[in-house]
Amino acid sequence: MGRLSGLLGGLQRRDKAPAPPVQPDGALPDAPALDLQYDGTGNVLCGRKRYAVGLDWEPAQPDEPVRVQAGRNRKGGHRRNLHVPFGAQIGFASQDRQQKRGSAALVTAGRSDLLGPRWAGAFRINEADRFWWVAAIRDGEVFEDAVVPDEVSARTLLLDMLDAPDWTRLMAPEDWQVSGTVPARIEQVFSLRGGAPLRPVDGRRDTVQRVVILSLIGTLAAGGYLFWSDLKRQEAEREAELAQMRDAMVRVDPRSHPWASAPPITGFVETCVQEIERTLFVLPGWLNGPITCTASGERGVVSTEWGRNGGRVTWLHAATAHLSDRVTLAEGGDRAYLRREVSFSLPDGEIPLPWEAEAVSDLVLSRFQSLGLDLTLRPRVRSLTTTQRTELRAPVYNRHDLSIETSVAIGEYARLLSDVPALVPEALIYGVESGTWTLTAKIYHPPILPLPPM
Incomplete structure (x- = not known):
């Protein structure tokens, strides 16, 4: 997920010179093979460690709590009760998918020294299984993070991304014969000791959010009338904005x-x-x-x-x-x-x-x-x-x-x-x-x- 916000980020940065490719045709350094498994719900497993994949990536909304954003755009019937901030985005995860607090979002663990700022890849999670993970990051934002059930879907998803410009590293199996790609395994290009961890969306362990809540309570106690007046003004502005959007479509x-x-x-x-x-x-x-x-x-x-x-x-x-x-x-x-x-x-x-x-x-x-x-x-x-x-x-x-x-x-x-x-x-x-x-x-x-x- 997150491909669109990543592409928008790329469009906003057109005035920047493209980053030099990171060995586009060079082989990646080898790494010991690991027995990675996909659990069928939303995690890549390596022994007792788990890494969350297939998160819902969205632009962060700075004017509203994470909990509100998680509840508003709920998808797939799962409660979105975990999140990970990354750049200008938020990735939402769910304990319903066996994703755990403290687990790293795997897409955020890419090795920038090997991949550069704009990379995309299709990885077979385990050679004995049929699941593929397709991931991409562009300029600090997640462009793709999806698990698909077969090789055809993985190849289609990767090819769809090649329309975006200035990739610094593209990875795909050699027999796909996709120009500009090199073969890679997950353990070669991802730091399995790194990555941004998942946290609860309710903020119970977030001191900053507790301070905001206490401040809001104080504000309401001191001036409830001003609060509700401002709320009505914001609703009117939103209605006017929606009307303008409809007219300008x-x-x-x-x-x-x-x-x-x-x-x-x-x-x-x-x-x-x-x-x-x-x-x-x-x-x-x-x-x-x-x-x-x-x-x-x-x-x-x-x-x-x-x-x-x-x-x-x-x-x-x-x-x-x-x-x-x-x-x-x-x-x-x-x-x-x-x-x-x-x-x-x-x-x-x-x-x-x-x-x-x-x-x-x-x-x-x-x-x-x-x-x-x-x-x-x-x-x-x-x-x-x-x-x-x-x-x-x-x-x-x-x-x-x-x-x-x-x-x-x-x-x-x-x-x-x-x-x-x-x-x-x-x-x-x-x-x-x-x-x-x-x-x-x-x-x-x-x-x-x-x-x-x-």
């Missing part, structure tokens, strides 16, 4: 929305299933990798790989001879790759209006849970002040990231989502060895539009 061409050129989820899944079946070959002496189908507008790509286990290259060529795309060999013929382009049908008619964030969460979750079906629905929400909105260069599209994993009836899952507006399919992955389908998509909310200068 910038209009956006609906065709520029990210969901305007997305295929319907049912058509995407149907086409991908057909193309995955065409690409599925089980050959003696060859191990199948997952088959991935991705979409970008009306164009898509189906890709897969095989690892040689005593088989012959001629068998592979014979099995794929009817396809227009040829198999590519690598590693001296021990690995083979296939990449095919496909197309999707796009809908006609008006571009739909998205649901509000609360409707997405309530309706989608209740629909799946009432049928006893599992899905992961993660909000990707940025909160902006009025000042920050005037500094925007383009609309901000908050969203939910959706992930479904099942071994049966992936088409039925798609039909359950067919009426959800502003839904953009990302990938459908079939694990040949496990027999499981993984579907990922984005569900966008109404855009936050730029405001003209006040």
